Every structure is written in structure tokens, then in C-alpha cells.
Amino acid sequence: MIQARRIRIEKPGDYDVLRLEAFAIGAPRPNQVLIEVAAAGVNYADGIIRMGLYESAKKLHGYPITPGFEVSGRVLEVGAAVRRFKAGDEVVALTLFDGYSSHLLLEHDRVFARPASLSFDQAAAVPTVFLTAWFMVHELAHARAGERWLVHSAAGGVGGALAQLGRLAGCEVTGVVGHADKAGAARAAGCTHVIDKAGEDLWRRAEAIAPGGFDAIFDANGVSTLGQSYRHLAPTGRLCVFGFASMLPRGRGVPQWPRLAWDWLRTPRFNPLDMTRRNRSVIACNLSFLSAQGPRLIRGMEWLLPRFASGELAPPPVTAYALGDAARAQAAIESGRTVGKLVLHP
Numbered sequence: 001m002i003q004a005r006r007i008r009i010e011k012p013g014d015y016d017v018l019r020l021e022a023f024a025i026g027a028p029r030p031n032q033v034l035i036e037v038a039a040a041g042v043n044y045a046d047g048i049i050r051m052g053l054y055e056s057a058k059k060l061h062g063y064p065i066t067p068g069f070e071v072s073g074r075v076l077e078v079g080a081a082v083r084r085f086k087a088g089d090e091v092v093a094l095t096l097f098d099g100y101s102s103h104l105l106l107e108h109d110r111v112f113a114r115p116a117s118l119s120f121d122q123a124a125a126v127p128t129v130f131l132t133a134w135f136m137v138h139e140l141a142h143a144r145a146g147e148r149w150l151v152h153s154a155a156g157g158v159g160g161a162l163a164q165l166g167r168l169a170g171c172e173v174t175g176v177v178g179h180a181d182k183a184g185a186a187r188a189a190g191c192t193h194v195i196d197k198a199g200e201d202l203w204r205r206a207e208a209i210a211p212g213g214f215d216a217i218f219d220a221n222g223v224s225t226l227g228q229s230y231r232h233l234a235p236t237g238r239l240c241v242f243g244f245a246s247m248l249p250r251g252r253g254v255p256q257w258p259r260l261a262w263d264w265l266r267t268p269r270f271n272p273l274d275m276t277r278r279n280r281s282v283i284a285c286n287l288s289f290l291s292a293q294g295p296r297l298i299r300g301m302e303w304l305l306p307r308f309a310s311g312e313l314a315p316p317p318v319t320a321y322a323l324g325d326a327a328r329a330q331a332a333i334e335s336g337r338t339v340g341k342l343v344l345h346p
């Protein structure tokens with residue numbers, strides 16, 4: 001038994017429900033790997049779990065819950081049937097919750113060798129956001145060189161990953177950011193054009209950049225931009241929907257229920273007759289509900305990790321917090337002012 005530490009949420013609520021607790025962790029089962037975590041990725045979704053609004057956390061796990069979808073670290077011990085790893089190997093891993101922890105037991109097929117080009121912090125910052133972006137770009141939207149894309153929140157985790165995958169696929173990416181000081185991060189991620197929606201008219205500028213519309217638009221804002229995103233698709237354009245952040249409080253910790261209900265009512269419902277007439281598609285995904293599709297996600301990791309090793313893809317900028325400061329990290333990402341990714345150090 002190892003004495004370990006993790007963040008635990010007994011019941012949904014404000015930042016103070018993120019409590020650091022000690023727990024004991026046992027030996028790996030035959031197909032498992034015991035990992036000593038070096039860094040755990042923080043995602044915007046983790047705060048939605050804290051608020052009690054994340055459907056897969058309720059349906060696939062329930063509360064109490066430890067959030068976290070990814071870690072990097074060292075293998076301490078492997079189960080009797082595991083041949084891919086041995087004690088001492090440095091790894092990066094996908095978790096379905098539980099990542100905010102000092103130690104983890106994971107099925108070995110969710111664990112991958114850490115590319116030498118990535119530090120532990122960088123390795124923990126990659127899986128969720130790049131896998132989400134890879135899934136949308138290569139499994140749903142099918143990137144084609146020469147396309148024009150618009151990526152919302154292009155300085156953030158998934159947005160930055162989308163910009164990089166777009167550039168790699170030969171697409172011209174326009175990134176939208178919520179503050180002027182994020183423009184540099186969006187450009188570094190691969191955006192040819194950057195629109196600061198706080199300082200300029202988002203859609204007027206978008207129309208100047210792509211008068212015929214965009215071939216793909218990636219939108220995790222929901223109600224605040226979704227309708228206009230659909231209207232700015234070119235014929236055969238695809239709108240990829242993967243989140244609804246604009247319904248949620250900006251750094252206030254708990255949902256404002258009347259506004260949430262109003263925004264839910266106002267969220268566009270797309271009309272198949274209009275979609276057909278205009279040759280526009282709306283596609284969507286939620287990766288946490290795809291955990292049962294392990295082989296597909298493993299294929300994504302096997303596509304991504306060599307490209308980090310070769311330098312075709314670069315890790316996002318990373319800001320680290322102590323595990324016990326998980327509340328500060330979540331407040332930061334929910335403020336809407338972070339760039340790149342945040343990680344926790346156990």
C-alpha cells in the first residue's frame with residue numbers, strides 16, 4: 001500500500017469543494033500500471049464537474065469524484081500481464097476522471113511512452129486537448145489543405161491544438177480570442193489571422209477575411225457565437241460544436257441558474273432543411289462519452305505523440321500549480337484569461 005494524495009469533490013459546489021485528501025493505493029491488477037504522477041492536466045471541463053453540470057461525470061462516475069483527464073509520470077509497478085512497460089518508465093496517460101492525484105492505477109492501454117521532446121509538464125498538457133482536436137479534425141471534419149477555418153478561443157487548450165492541427169493540414173486558420181493579450185499565443189499556435197473579439201467586431205472582420213465563409217468553424221462557446229458561426233459557413237462548411245462555455249459563470253464558481261436556463265433556451269437548434277439547402281453541416285463530440293471507444297482514442301494518441309517527438313507539433317505554453325492549489329487553477333481557467341494549459345504538481 002502506498003499513501004497517496006488526491007483532490008476530492010464530495011458534492012458539487014464552489015471552489016472550496018476541491019479538498020486535498022490522503023488515500024491508500026494498492027498493487028496493480030494484471031493489466032494495470034501503477035503511476036507516480038509528475039503532473040496532472042487541468043481542463044475547463046474539470047470546473048464543470050465541480051459545478052455538478054458535467055453529464056458524463058454524473059452518468060459514468062457519480063460523486064464523490066476526483067477530476068482530471070490526463071497525467072504524466074513514472075511507472076512504479078506493473079501488473080503480471082503487462083509487457084509494454086516496466087518500473088521506471090516515463091509515461092503520459094489518459095484517465096477518465098481521477099487525474100488530480102499523486103498516484104494512479106490505470107489499464108496499460110491508456111498509458112503511452114512520454115516523448116523525449118516533452119517535459120513532464122508539457123506531456124500532461126497534451127492528451128485531452130490534442131485528442132479532442134484530432135478527433136474533430138481527422139475523424140469528423142476531415143481537414144483538406146487550402147481550407148479556411150475559424151477557431152474560437154484559439155489561445156486556449158483545445159483552440160490552440162486545433163490551430164496547430166489546421167496549420168499542419170495546410171489550412172488557413174483564423175483564431176478568435178477574448179482579449180488582446182492572447183493574440184500572440186494564437187499566432188504562435190498557427191493562426192494566420194487573429195480576431196480580438198473584445199476590441200473589434202468579430203463577424204465584420206471574419207467576413208473581410210473569408211467573404212465566402214469558412215470551410216470549418218470550431219465552437220465551444222455555445223449560445224454567444226453558435227448562431228453566427230453557422231451563418232458564416234461556406235457551402236460544404238462544417239460547424240464543429242464541442243462545448244457551451246458562454247453559458248457558464250466567468251470565474252464566479254457556481255452556475256447562475258436563471259441565466260443558464262435562459263441561455264439553454266436561446267441555444268440554436270439547427271434546421272435540417274436549411275442545412276441541406278445551404279450545404280452546411282453541424283457535427284459535435286464529447287470525448288468523455290467516447291471512453292468506450294478505446295481503440296479509436298488510442299489511434300489518436302499514436303497519431304499525435306510521434307508528431308511531438310518529430311517537432312511537427314509543439315506543446316502549448318504551460319502554467320503549473322501545486323495539487324493543493326487546484327481551486328486556484330480552476331478559478332484561473334474559468335476567468336477566461338489563461339493561455340495554453342494549466343497543470344498540477346502533486
Ligand SMILES: NC(=O)c1ccc[n+]([C@@H]2O[C@H](COP(=O)([O-])OP(=O)(O)OC[C@H]3O[C@@H](n4cnc5c(N)ncnc54)[C@H](OP(=O)(O)O)[C@@H]3O)[C@@H](O)[C@H]2O)c1
Nearest residue numbers: 044153156157158177178220242243245246285286287336
Ligand atoms: N467535447 C469535448 O470532448 C471537449 C473536450 C475538451 C474540451 N472541451 C470544451 O472545449 C472548451 C475549451 O476547453 P479548454 O480546457 O481547452 O479551455 P480553454 O480554452 O483553455 O479555456 C476556456 C476558454 O473559453 C473561453 N470562454 C468562453 N466563455 C467563457 C466563460 N463563460 N468562462 C470562461 N471562459 C470562457 C475563454 O477564451 P476566449 O475568451 O479567448 O474565447 C477561455 O479562455 C471548453 O468549453 C471545454 O468544455 C470539449
